[in-house]
Amino acid sequence: MTLTMTHLMALLPLIVVCATAITVMLGIAWRRHHGGTAAVTVIGIVLTLAMLLPIWTMAPVEVPLLVVDGLALFAGAMILISSLTCAALAYVYLDNYPGPREEFYLLLLCAAAGGMVLAASRHLATLFVGLELLSMPLYGMLAYAFSERRSLEAGIKYFILSAAATAFLLFGMALLYAQVGRLDLPAVAAVLGERPTAWGLAGIGLLLVGLGFKLSIVPFHLWTPDVYEGAPGPAATFLASASKVAVFVVLLRLVLSTPAFQDDWLRGVLAVLALAGMLVGNLLALVQSNLKRLLGYSSIAHFGYLLVALVVGDGLATETSGVYLLTYLVTTLGAFGVVTLLSSSYSGEDTAALHHYRGLFWRRPYLTAVLTVSLLSLAGIPFTAGFIGKFYIIALGVEAERWWLVGGIIVGSAIGLYYYLRVMVTLYLVEPGMRRRDAPRDWGGRAGGVVVLGLALLVVMLGVYPAPMIEWVRLVEHITVR
């Protein structure tokens, strides 16, 4: 199969991101300049985002190894928006960083490219390449503040466990290859059929382990709080948003395209994992006093909720996943954005202990409003984006009559409300007299601040007027290759 002009067009966003990465690399080699590097990164990402629009009209396009369809473009847009936010936040965060600053953007761009490949993969080889291209730069990003013990620890922990998870993933692929003899997804799906053999099921199971690790699904979740806590703000933001979205999208594609996932046992396993995620994540967060760890636990719970969509696996599943991912992404970016801004400019460990946030409202009312809106949205309160997402999940569970899962969502949300409220109350308590680290005075005028304010506005807007988002996600479903 030869590459046609259409194929090239469809691949153009990927090519532009990679080209930007190379430009940044060459730029660093030529002359170091923090502002310049950040500007090139942002321009590259914005250009790519703009490019998604014309490609939208020609989707779906099937390229060898990849498919540029609705789901891939949707995930691509979300990954790029996360990357843009991370770049803007990194620019503020790294302002004062004593070590080299420019390489962070290089890693960020590479990881974004990896995520886009992953989301568009329809071949186990590209799936693997994409996953590794996403993960490798992440190790570097997590350990970016390598003079900090915790950052280094986060990087190494994620690296070792991720490598182990990849081993499971590869073994699963090998089993599938042994069974099917091919690696492209349509062929795998066709040969496995509705009732796969033991080897096929084992392969799928191990694939699930590998991907489940990245999504911090219980019992592969233990790394999450440690890594979230240690990672520098922008890196944690990327890990919590783009990385998870890309991996979830590929899992969704697997579930949608492989009838084997409709197997009752597999569904049962997914249901158990979902239930475990909701309960364990929320329970672990109960009295957590570090905001970054708390957000880590909360992400475990949220991916537990999201798995419900995969358990149901048909009907509204794609729409639900899309809406939930989008609302979760916007909310998480907002919450992590505030944490990152408060830790800017870099001076050692991030500001994440809850007592740092006591009385924040009296010093930084707008920033506190952003965090409050984000937390409300994470808790799923009406008129925020999170409510719409949670509503979809519950509606889906009710429609499929998965009562255990619905019960789990309700119990999980109730527990969640407790610890989100705990943080919110802290924000508005009387300010203690001590001086603390704080966001820079002019944070609102900086790139990161503008992005964070915009995100908070988006959270409210999506909650009050969700119709365009829902329309968009339906359109995505429409042009997705099954």
Next chain:
Amino acid sequence: MTLLLPLTFLLPLAGTLILAFSHTRLGERGSAWVGVISVGLAALATALLVHQFLGMPEARGVTLWTWIAVSDFQPTFGLMLDGLSLTMLGIITGVGLLIHWFAAWYMHGEEGITRFYAYMNLFVASMVLLVLGNNLLLLFLGWEGVGLCSYLLIGHYYHTAANGWAAFKAFIVTRIGDAFLAVGLFLLFRELGTLNIAEILQRAPELWAAGDPMVELTALLLLGGALGKSAQLPLHTWLADAMAGPTPVSALIHAATMVTAGVYLIARLHGVFLLAPDVLLLTGVIGALTLLAAGFAALAQTDIKRVLAYSTMSQIGYMFLALGVGGFEAAIFHLMTHSFFKALLFLSAGAVIVSCHHEQDIRRLGGLWRRLPLAYTGFVVGGAALAALPLVTAGFYSKDEILWQALASGHGELLLAGLLGALLTSLYTLRLIIGIFHGNPGSDNARRAEAGRGLAHGLPLIVLVLLSTFLGAWFEPPLVEVFPAPHEGGEGWHLALEIMASGVALAGIALGAWLFLRRGAWLADVASHGWGARLWRLWHHAWGFDAGYDRLLVRPYRGLVEWLRNDVVDAVVGLVARLAWWLHVGLARTQTGKLRLYAASMVVGATLMLLVMALAT
């Protein structure tokens, strides 16, 4: 149209946001400007809407968007404009503008003026949403929004603990009503499958026969909500205490607009209430009882604003009476004229209070008519309208309509209550005016009274003075399309009733003049000894409802809570929390930070996965 209608609440909302985010940068003048102009623009939009509506008088709506769509449950952000909502809209933005403007004078030099205007604008936005929403969910949103603003504004001077408690009381008592309303809405949705008002009015008669127990229950629950919001028996106790807020707040929220929301609710859902004749009659009876109870209570108050608060309750009682006899048009008409003259009375009271250095006790005022001519004019004209003096006042036309509807529908006992209430109204109004403006000043504050100056003080008062005369009654709300035709009867009877009502009002004035001007000393003597003193105390404390509720509800409840502190139910509920805590402690043990444990957990997970897969085949 599509743009103008949402603007009526978006503009005040924008005002709120500007004020909230200004962070005291605007200063006093700037805040007042933003607050007044945003409502002014909303009033302008309303004027244009009125112009359009009168050109083509038919109900119309704008659906902004559907919030969320789940099979039958599709709440829309939809607005509806018909004669009823247009009337309410005009009152809210028109009277609201005058009160906002007056507040610029009243609040001059006080702290927290930005906060004050932010909440006032938010109130206007919520209230407009309440009357424009084409479904009950949006109405409920506005309903809760005005409740919140009422709470925030009653507690405006939050440095005094009593004001905070008054705000609490208002919030909690109205909340009881809101709970009824919410359950009523659930019932409506369960039975009719919709919350859209037009659809409810259309489907209700198809589903229910008149007197069906289900529709009676629904109407009863809705009535509960209306009673709380409109301060009617038995949920009326909060309104008098709500006078702790600044006087413009009392004028706007606790006289002209929010407390009439209950009347609006019942009028809006008249189709449901007409199917529940027992509940409708109950509405009328409650209205009659309230108007009498509050009328007596108003006779024995010493605080200007409390007299006006009880008078408000009493007047809303008239509106409920009108609703109860099926005179919906009369109720809304009285709602409109009442908003004019009660706003005038409250603003005049505000003028007196500020001029007399925040003295509000009638006994410590007096002899002010020469010093405060504008406030005096306001009180005389407003009081005349309140007492419904024949022909020249706005109140006469609307109150007469209510009494006529009571007679024409054959509710003689309600008519009698209304006539007795009219006598009481004349008495307490005259007592108030004589107490403030005639006789000798009772304190230095009254002797050193300085009349207010400036456009912000004068113009709103003058406009409201004009509206409280027969000019105000010229605004005829375009309600013919909205409600079923009012009761008809012989013209002769109507004329006889008009004469009788006028006679009662004038008799009340004459009696009052004789009592308060000629026999003042005798009256004071009677009120301080024996039965007279007891009666005075009873009326002064508004029939002892507060103490009664304290003894009947609050204390037993507290005792019950104390008693049940360590009961089984509590232990079970506490067990859930403790269970969560134990599970948390257990799970938190796994977070050791040790890599080898994490890796081991992954291996165990993968092994389990493979085991399950092996079992599957």
